[in-house]
Amino acid sequence: MRVLVLLALLLAPILCIAQVSDPTPLRFRDAAEETRFHQLTSELRCVMCQNQSLADSNAQIAHDLRREVLDLMNQGKSDAEIKRFLVERYGEFVLYKPEIQRDTWLLWFGPGLLLLAGAIVVVVIVRKRGAGGTVVSDDNQEW
Missing domain, CATH: 1.20.5 (Single alpha-helices involved in coiled-coils or other helix-helix interfaces)
Incomplete structure (x- = not known):
């Protein structure tokens, strides 16, 4: 019994640190917005995977960045503004085709x-x- 309590105490901090992504699926207003989203995320690189697009990656940061891209789109930002925002945050590496x-x-x-x-x-x-x-x-x- 003491071993289980000790094990639980050792694992508790790890469980608190673990990231939990938002499980709700992305919702698009229309097909045009979904097409624009997929085109934009295929032009952006996952900053963790390095050789996968943001659209293809299953990394936690890729999920977060996809949600961020959709939020920026919903704010009315253009593709160029979204790319500029991500470049300022992560550097030119985030672009598959840097300028x-x-x-x-x-x-x-x-x-x-x-x-x-x-x-x-x-x-x-x-x-x-x-x-x-x-x-x-x-x-x-x-x-």
């Missing part, structure tokens, strides 16, 4: 520059081999 700025220039154009550099290297190598002359054939080699 092109000085800070994100490499993110947007880096892959293209690497592809271009690779193509230049391939062209240089092919030209060097082409200018080198004939290729020696070895008929004794087995394939």
Whole structure:
């Protein structure tokens, strides 16, 4: 009996800390609002999951952020204002497609520059081999 009381006392603080989300489902005024909500949450990244959209994540913070997005929509905020609010709160990371700025220039154009550099290297190598002359054939080699 004492073990159970001791165990209950040890687990009580953990149960008090646990977050409980609002179990009521999100309610939309009409289909247009629901479509806008789903489009907006698919463009936002879950700050905990990092590689899932806000629409796809089951993390507690994603539930809270979806509810926050709907509340902001009900306040009459535009998509840009909602995104700006979340960026101010969580940083550019929350956007799947961050705006092109000085800070994100490499993110947007880096892959293209690497592809271009690779193509230049391939062209240089092919030209060097082409200018080198004939290729020696070895008929004794087995394939």
